[in-house]
Amino acid sequence: MxxxxxxxxxxxxxxxxxxxxxxxxxxxxxxxxxxxxxxxxxxxxxxxxxxxxxxxxxxxxxxxxxxxxxxxxxxxxxxxxxxxxxxxxxxxxxxxxxxxxxxxQAYTRLDQLDPASASCWIALEQVRDPGNLGTIIRTADAAGCGGVILIGDCVDPFSVEAVRATMGSVFAVAIVRCTVEAFLAWRTAWPGSVVGTRLDATVSYREAAYAGPTLILMGNEQAGLTDGLAAACDVNVKIPMRGRADSLNLAIATGIMAYAVTDAA
Ligand code: SAM
The missing domain is CATH 3.30.1330.30 (Ribosomal protein L30/S12)
Known part of the structure; x- marks a missing residue:
């Protein structure tokens, strides 16, 4: 002492x-x-x-x-x-x-997650901006998501900037980091829907069926969700872009998806 x-x-x-x-x-x-x-x-x-x-x-x-x-x-x-x-x-x-x-720091392993414990889970591919990641962790907490899975080479969720943006939710949400290969292997046993988000998707996020625990996949800020991960999804959806902007900020898009899924549950 x-x-x-x-x-x-x-x-x-x-x-x-x-x-x-x-x-x-x-x-x-x-x-x-x-x-x-x-x-x-x-x-x-x-x-x-x-x-x-x-x-x-x-x-x-x-x-x-x-x-x-x-x-x-x-x-x-x-x-x-x-x-x-x-x-x-x-x-x-x-x-x-x-x-x-x-x-x-506290990381959770993929095999420690219990998909049935929440209606929505968020997976991020190569997120690069610490402010985005912190905001997503805060949003995941607010929407009642079970955890945030970081796939591939992501920014550190425990950086000072990311932690600040979580507003304390870094302590409340399970955070997992894994390789693409580990994610794809684990995903095969997912008991509910796996939903990718892509600008070239033809299905609106409002039309998709979110059955059982839903895992939403969000892409990198520049490159978007890669073909390999999009192909591993049951469906890929798009949030309508009605003005001149060609895409939404990653954290905003994640928030819209998280609430669409948890509201539908
Ligand atoms: N140029 C990138 C592309 O072509 O995908 C833009 C990436 S966007 C800034 C980052 C991520 O936010 C996307 O990979 C996707 O997961 C999500 N996103 C942003 N706007 C979206 C939209 N309108 N519909 C679906 N997902 C969107």
Whole structure:
């Protein structure tokens, strides 16, 4: 059980947390950074305590902060009190959150998913934008989806930018990463509909039958859903484009699909 004060920008703990902005460091440590009391509260509600809780000297007393401190110490983590310049340096923002948490990353394996536990699941092929991925994880949570499956070479869901965009849902939604081959093998046992989304599809997303748990496949921001994955779907659907835009933003399209599926369930 430890609590200490750190005031030096060159302190090793501060350097270690700053390094979590880098994917390589996140992969080596298996940790990630979540900023703000709201995020910490979401984590605690999911039974996840921070490994390290960093609290600014100016942080105001709050019952949730007391709860976070108690949970951190109970789980064997440490609490570090720091100055405002340290929080600014770590967050790379002028107005940083006054409470930060370092958490263990949590991935779920494909074979741990229970398709019947939710009416909708989202699979993303080579998503590249961390803001899109964080928004999709938040939307999946909001719509009641079971999880988000990252197929192939995707952006890191535990990057600082992606985590910020989740607004805390990173703790609530199962996140899976897998290769295309592993996904295709697992998909053969899927008990419900598998629905791809393509701009060249001829079926409207409103006409498709979403029978049983539905797995929706979304494509990469530039290239769209590849032919190989589209061919593995029971049906491919299109959201009508009525103006001059040729496509929707990936996160927006995912939101429309997720609600179409969960509303139909
Ligand atoms: N140029 C890409 C293409 O040809 O597919 C555009 C990709 S779009 C920005 C990213 C993803 O969002 C698509 O792969 C698809 O999954 C989904 N999407 C966007 N607009 C869509 C629409 N109107 N209908 C169905 N899916 C759409």
């Amino acid at each position: 430890t609590e200490r004060l750190v005031t030096s920008l060159t302190n090793d703990t501060v350097k270690g947390i700053r390094a979590l902005h880098m994917r390589k460091e996140r992969e080596v440590t298996g940790q990630f950074l979540a900023e703000g009391l709201k995020f910490i509260g979401e984590a605690l509600d999911q039974g996840r305590a921070p490994r390290l809780l960093m609290v600014g000297m100016e942080a105001r007393p709050h019952p949730l902060l007391d709860r976070a401190k108690a949970a951190t110490l109970e789980a064997g983590g440490e609490i570090v009190t720091v100055t405002h310049p340290i929080l600014e340096k770590i967050s790379r923002r002028e107005n940083p959150q006054t409470v930060l948490g370092v958490f263990d």
